[in-house]
Amino acid sequence: MASNLLEMQAITKTFPGVKALENVNLKVKEGEIHALMGENGAGKSTLMKVLSGVYEFGAYEGDILFKGETCRFRTISDSEKKGIVIIHQELALIPQLSVAENIFLGNERSKRGIIDWYKTELETRELLKTVGLDEKPSVKAGSLGVGKQQLVEIAKALSKEVKLLILDEPTAALNEEDSENLLRLLLSFKGQGITSIIISHKLNEIMKVADSITILRDGKTIETLNVHEETITEERIIQGMVGRDLTHRYPLRTPTIGDIGFEIKDWTVYHPVQSERIMVDSASLNVRKGEIVGIAGLMGAGRTELAMSLFGKSYGQKISGTILKNGTPIKVPTISAAIEAGIAYVTEDRKEYGLILMQDIKSNISLANLSSISRRYLVNDHQELVEAERYREKMAIKTPSVHQKTGNLSGGNQQKVVLSKWIFTEPELLILDEPTRGIDVGAKFEIYSIIHDAASQGKSVLMISSELPELLGMCDRIYVMNEGRITGEVAREEATQELLMKYMTRGRD
Structure with a gap:
């Protein structure tokens, strides 16, 4: 022995x-x-x-x-x-x-x-x-x-x-x-x-x-x-x-799906440095109000590039195509314009791009929507504190105080702060890029519940995940990407890991 x-x-x-x-x-x-x-x-x-x-x-x-x-x-x-x-x-x-x-x-x-x-x-x-x-x-x-x-x-x-x-x-x-x-x-x-x-x-x-x-x-x-x-x-x-049984890995949900909230048509994005390299190739998709739509794909399929380029063209160059909101074309050339149009993007790298780890929870939550708690360019500290406390309770962020440094929180609680920041902007389209990466099963369930709650409020949710069971458990529809192109669209009832993998490995025609 x-x-x-x-x-x-x-x-x-x-x-x-x-x-x-x-x-x-x-x-x-x-x-x-x-x-x-x-x-x-x-x-x-x-x-x-x-x-x-x-x-x-x-x-x-x-x-x-x-x-x-x-x-x-x-x-x-x-x-x-x-x-x-x-x-x-x-x-x-x-x-x-x-x-x-x-x-x-x-x-x-x-x-x-x-x-x-x-x-x-x-x-x-x-x-x-x-x-x-x-x-x-x-x-x-x-x-x-x-x-x-x-x-x-x-x-x-x-x-x-x-x-x-x-x-x-x-x-x-x-x-x-x-x-x-x-x-x-x-x-x-x-x-x-x-x-x-x-x-x-x-x-x-x-x-x-x-x-x-x-x-x-x-x-x-x-x-x-x-x-x-x-x-x-x-x-x-x-x-x-x-400390308890998780009978269901994913919260039960009966979706109420409305009209198309956001749609993109023929969306093409080139690499930010290699100007001839296409990262997203003529992608078209739509997300209805109250619907959770997934994007599946292998590493390098173009999922994050698509999401970031939609969010105020924060990735890529020579971007072309059309974004429609409630059937009307909109232009979002900057991140601030995207936020103004009701688009929020929760990055896959919360520590690098999602949070300011040296700042407290309160400051991080209000960061993307300071105008709502400001007057004449001065932040109302009391209102900021009230909103932070509201989200701490709503999102069940485990911390003794919203004055705690965000970098001291666990990964799951950091992710709740990122979600709070963007939900505080009251978005109509919530783009989630690997929302449960590096998070344990208990915290995942809580994040899933937050996503369900956003959809139940009529928000359109676009969710990228590398975990196929997660997409199958959470999404109403799933688009599949490979080599920058959308190679398939699968309804929840028809979706299996085998079918998604088939589309994920489908090469260019």
Whole structure:
């Protein structure tokens, strides 16, 4: 029987006004893949930051034992010297540096204080081969896609002679193919004796690779499940995460669908830099009032490009085509014009484009509609506070105060703030781009309920998602895109994953 490589005993971590972890215990066996699961805000990332030295010894209570030895990490370097390496959800590569420079940054191969570039390149090639990445060591990291950047991060971890690899939401931003490749890589590492801890909200992925699953809820350890000793189902995991059965993953809804609210005809968009490259090719679609319409497609199909170009031409160049609102053509050349026309866009990247993380919840909610709470260019602070409190209650944002910094919230609560910001503009067309990315099943249900509520108010909802079950569970109709073109339109009653995939892989005629 394998011995424990890691033990975390009675870990307690407190932030001002919030106890993030309370007497958490975690045991990880040598050579296994151990999943750490829980709702957003359950304490998973906080626990791993304690383990990896992001939160130094003395900033928490409890003990860390690695290979039976008590460890007191004061820096990330301390934990890395033991072979504990964490890869955060937000990748930490420097785009302007080469792959080789990124892999050995802070861990340079040198002789007498001078970098040995021959050895650096040689070892980089071996590491890239190990992770299955066919790229030159000299290529700039920023020129790679997210999936390849994730592999560079793993190569960087391997360069530090990793014994325990921690991956925080490693597939959140990856397409299905890249996700499968990453999971296969983890299994191959297991075969080499490398232990892994994986944090993920994707239950199907966890079921494929995990040997053990520890569930956290509200900063406490609920249970650890052994996948090989008992039958574990997704429903069983969900019950542990949320503390209740989720009989339905999607809220029940009886839609009331009206006339066409918004329609686009022959919408064409060119790449913002490569002026001859078509990103959206003569797309036509419509969304009725009270209707939730999905857009499916593989990575690079043109879904986000379509959404952003509709939202005040915030993406692309040489944009042509027609937008009709209630049957009348409108022009939205800028974001402010789009907002004025009743269009709102919830971006897929809430941290980069959706929120100002250093500002409080109150300021973020009012940001897109300051005119409604201003007079003569002065913001009415009291009215802003009243509106923020209204949305905090309406959206069930879990926070002690709307004065809390948005960056301190869990992913699910951050997404509720983004939705609040745009719903506060009272849109008639709500465009949602991956609205539940990186969010746990409990928070997803709450987001789905908010989307249903928007549709029930007569808003037209256009929803982009890479999760086919989500589109099937939420949408009244689904358009499918491939290579910038709309290749199919499927009614809810006819929609299946197989049919959507058929349209998603249909090439140009």
